[in-house]
Amino acid sequence: MDDEEDFYAHPNTLLGALQRGMGRGVIEAMADPAAAVEAVLSCLRRDHRWSWDVDERAVYLARLVCDLEIPIDRLLAGLDQAPPEDDENGAALTLEVLEVLGRAGNRQAVDGVRRHIVQGPHWLRALHMAGSSWDAELWDDLYPRLRDRIATVDRDLILCRSLPWTRWAERDERIAAAIEDARKATARPLPEPTADPELAQARRWAATPDHPQYWLSVWVLARTGDERDVPALLEAVDRVRTRDGGLSRCYRHLVAGLTRIGGDEAAQIVPRLKRLWFSPHTYERAALLKALMAFASPGEPPWQLSEGLWDCEADVRELAAAHVQLTDRTCARLRFLRDDPMEMSEVRAAAAQRLD
Structure with missing residues (x-):
């Protein structure tokens, strides 16, 4: 895999196996927990998925966080410190892991994400994640504390036809208007797809x-x-x-x-x-x-x-x-x-x- 040598450790190493989400990475991590903790955290700081859109790591890394007893505070600190542009996708991947932990009932993960939504740099991404994955009782009460932050968001960055926006549109005229704009945009006819050849x-x-x-x-x-x-x-x-x-x-x-x-x-x-x-x-x-x-x-x-x-x-x-x-x-x-x-x-x- 010559073209990957600059970005990935060798797959026969603990770090290389974890970067690739391989089963052997988990097995080796549990055999050497001391070395594995820093390796897992490095995989959260820099997303090593080849395709961020389709390759999975969230459950894999969330399990490792639990099995290795990595403090949730270390994930939250990494989220807070990730740069706003998030070129290495560390904040997004960390939020995916926190979403899995929260869905499994980890209250510390839920409370940490809630705090980040109110005051953290990646609050909008965290809010979209919570709205799409968690029960409304875990995020709906944050609206009064987010009203001023929402006013600064470009409409194009709001996932207008999904939660929490569809729920909050009844309370916020700006969100309601953004949803209407999205509805009109998606009503436009789409180009015909190219037919497969015989x-x-x-x-x-x-x-x-x-x-x-x-x-x-x-x-x-x-x-x-x-x-x-x-x-x-x-x-x-x-x-x-x-x-x-x-x-x-x-x-x-x-x-x-x-x-x-x-x-x-x-x-x-x-x-x-x-x-x-x-x-x-x-x-x-x-x-x-x-x-x-x-x-x-x-x-x-x-x-x-x-x-x-x-x-x-x-x-x-x-x-x-x-x-x-x-x-x-x-x-x-x-x-x-x-x-x-x-x-x-x-x-x-x-x-x-x-x-x-």
Whole structure:
């Protein structure tokens, strides 16, 4: 992973595994808590997700905060000290972690976020988070204390059609007007989406990597192609990674297409999958795990299933819970996932079903 060396520690180290949200990072952290505390805090100060929009870390890091008994005050101090521009996304990620902790009933996290909403530099982001995730009783009473701050906010920065704004519009004419402006803006007709090419046309375009519709074409092949399209899909997976641009495009649809088609030629993807497992672009990891399971030899489940029980991505934890080999160690982890109030409902259900 040469293009990532300047930003990520090696994945075989504790810090590198935590930066990538890998299950082994949690296991190693609990074996060396003293070293892990600072590593976790560094992952909060600087968001190492490849894509802040889709890669998950909040539950992963919130669990580590609890398991390592990291004081909530240290998270709140980091939030207060994060610069307003938040170029490294540390404030946003810390708020995601505090949201998970608060949703699980950690009152210190809730009180800290409430204080930050009233007087902290990232108050607007914190308010949006609380409004979208927490019960109204945890934030609705803050309106009188925020009236003056709200008056300074650009309308474009207010998520006008979501909580808390829709609730507070009845009390604030400015918020009500912003919501009306948003309603009118979304009522405008949207441009027609570009239609997918037909399969035969997609095959022609996919044969020319410089074609402007190359990526659209290989995605069509991944969804609807057959065995004859495997070489094109394998080549496209190789083109996802570039030394100058890292993960320039997502590969999960390509991997899913090869998994769907199956066969010995498609199984040539496996060595690539084993390398991509260490990618920081964790949104793709569930597609990798499905493919690794599909191409595994009978009776030889991929080792990634066990590690997946500790993974940062909920889809990976769900897959692992549903398919991991049952041992004393994995059953203990399944019981934890089933009972953890921070866990996603789908993961808890999958764990509970395996334990029945």
